[in-house]
Amino acid sequence: MTSTSPVYVVNESASGESTVAAGPDSSNHSKRVEIEFRGVSKAFAQKGQKDAPAVVKDLTFSIRKGEVVSLIGPSGCGKSTLLNMGSGLYSATTGTVMVAGQEVKGPVKRVAFMLQKDLLMPWRTIQKNVEVGMEIARVPKAERQAVAQEMLHKCHLAGFEKHYPFQLSGGMRQRAALARTLAMKPDVLFLDEPFSALDAQTKMVLQQDLANTLYNEQKTALFITHDLAEAVALSDRILVMSSRPGTIIEEITVDLPHRNNPLERRKLAGTGPLIGRLMELLHVGDEDAMH
Amino acid sequence: MNYRTIAGSIAILLVFLASWEWGPAAMGMPEYVLPSLSNVWHEFFIMWQHSELLKHTLITAAEVLLGFGIGAFLGLAIGVALGLSPTAEAMLSPYILALQIAPKVAFAPLFVMWLGYTIYPKILVAVLIVFFPVMINVLSAVRAVDPDMVNLIRIMNASRWQIFRLVEFPSAMPALFSGLRIASTLAVIGVTVGELVGGNLGLGYLLVDSEGQGNTAGVFVAIVGLTVIGIVAYAAVVFAEKRVLHYMPKANLATA
Numbered sequence: 280m281t282s283t284s285p286v287y288v289v290n291e292s293a294s295g296e297s298t299v300a301a302g303p304d305s306s307n308h309s310k311r312v313e314i315e316f317r318g319v320s321k322a323f324a325q326k327g328q329k330d331a332p333a334v335v336k337d338l339t340f341s342i343r344k345g346e347v348v349s350l351i352g353p354s355g356c357g358k359s360t361l362l363n364m365g366s367g368l369y370s371a372t373t374g375t376v377m378v379a380g381q382e383v384k385g386p387v388k389r390v391a392f393m394l395q396k397d398l399l400m401p402w403r404t405i406q407k408n409v410e411v412g413m414e415i416a417r418v419p420k421a422e423r424q425a426v427a428q429e430m431l432h433k434c435h436l437a438g439f440e441k442h443y444p445f446q447l448s449g450g451m452r453q454r455a456a457l458a459r460t461l462a463m464k465p466d467v468l469f470l471d472e473p474f475s476a477l478d479a480q481t482k483m484v485l486q487q488d489l490a491n492t493l494y495n496e497q498k499t500a501l502f503i504t505h506d507l508a509e510a511v512a513l514s515d516r517i518l519v520m521s522s523r524p525g526t527i528i529e530e531i532t533v534d535l536p537h538r539n540n541p542l543e544r545r546k547l548a549g550t551g552p553l554i555g556r557l558m559e560l561l562h563v564g565d566e567d568a569m570h
Numbered sequence: 571m572n573y574r575t576i577a578g579s580i581a582i583l584l585v586f587l588a589s590w591e592w593g594p595a596a597m598g599m600p601e602y603v604l605p606s607l608s609n610v611w612h613e614f615f616i617m618w619q620h621s622e623l624l625k626h627t628l629i630t631a632a633e634v635l636l637g638f639g640i641g642a643f644l645g646l647a648i649g650v651a652l653g654l655s656p657t658a659e660a661m662l663s664p665y666i667l668a669l670q671i672a673p674k675v676a677f678a679p680l681f682v683m684w685l686g687y688t689i690y691p692k693i694l695v696a697v698l699i700v701f702f703p704v705m706i707n708v709l710s711a712v713r714a715v716d717p718d719m720v721n722l723i724r725i726m727n728a729s730r731w732q733i734f735r736l737v738e739f740p741s742a743m744p745a746l747f748s749g750l751r752i753a754s755t756l757a758v759i760g761v762t763v764g765e766l767v768g769g770n771l772g773l774g775y776l777l778v779d780s781e782g783q784g785n786t787a788g789v790f791v792a793i794v795g796l797t798v799i800g801i802v803a804y805a806a807v808v809f810a811e812k813r814v815l816h817y818m819p820k821a822n823l824a825t826a
Contacts, residue, residue, distance in 0.1 A: 363721075366725050367725065368721055368724065368725065386724055386725050386726070386727045388727065390725065391725070391726075392721075392722060392725045394718060394722075396716075396718055398716070398718055398719050398722050400719070400736070400737070400740065401817050401818065402740045402743065402817045403817075411723065411726070411736065412723075412726040414736075415723060415726045415727060415728045415732055415736070416726070416727065443817040444817075445817065445818065445819045463726065
């Protein structure tokens, strides 16, 4: 893959064809659909309630292998609900969710999840935290340790293996969470505002690391954020959701180079207008959106 | 603790011991009401030599240890079970509440009737009294586990057992230890009441025996002995807590 060539067909499921390239195990250049939502809605029914209001409705989109797609929208529009359905924590009320070629009915292998909270276990060392997914998968100890050390090194945490989470700063803890996410060797990453609790500079450094990894390893990612500049800096495409019941109202292709280098991309002339467009779509600054 | 606070604490102790030694006489208090420190000290040696003080102390300590151990284990096990099963907890909660409100030491005479003048009724009272704070703490801690952390490892395909072992159980540790701290002091109360009620074993028995003889100093010796057992039990829990919860920032651990 040279620079970004983001000519993706959206809502492709309507045509019934979702795999473009050869088999699901073809080369890195394969463009198979990795995440797909087809007419998905979700309502949380209370006991004895028949027609619960939908949190999200009519979600239809697909994300191809290697793509990074951001999801933005007003608070409470159901972004996290969407992510939880993708990762198999909830099932959809209607519609189908496909991840990595299979319908999501529970936790799917090769999917990882990262939240705003680092969710490091305070009783485990940083290294043991990174190993936790492999421990669940019963990976042999030596291999576990090797992978964890590699990931910690990659996330600039070498030397902190034996530290406990409380001994690390917020940024370092989130790095450790990233290392834990990557240690699962996921094909698909669901990221729910992973950097929103960090200070502006730490955030940019971590974005840089993440963008690099995603690009080099051709990972597919769905990235929820409130930070419009972050969305533009990191993604190939941006999906804009409406307020509740959330549905996708706009899809924007980020036709800018440097997807592996958000710091450079932020400086590009094309970034500003895109952010402006997103602000417009989300009515940022409008009277009623302020309250 | 810095040197000033340590020095202050020692000064308070010295003032206390000095007023115990000379205060009663200065106020004209008879020895059979409030014996001076040196008389209690003297009584200690008499009891050590003639009343098998060491043996009785060890018996009481063993009862505390067993009662605490069994009660804490049951509290932990049942607390975890009820924490994981909201239905069972909802069904049992009125009875748990009733048992919790019932003064546990009131069971002591009953247990003595059932089990005789042995060490067993004392252990049983301690088990009962230790059980509740441990169970309640563990139960609410298991209930209060961060659902996001559970979700995180559910996405990693964790089995029910792995969720328990990797997240729920370790998250309950801090609450378990605060329950154990309370329980360690309660265990001494349970055992003491059991010994007061009947039997010829333990410091509680020595206490009642001294009382019968009008030996006020002997009563004090028994009280001090029981207090020492309580302090050792509490310190042991704090020690274990510091070992187990070493991963907590120091500020979050209450000091001993």
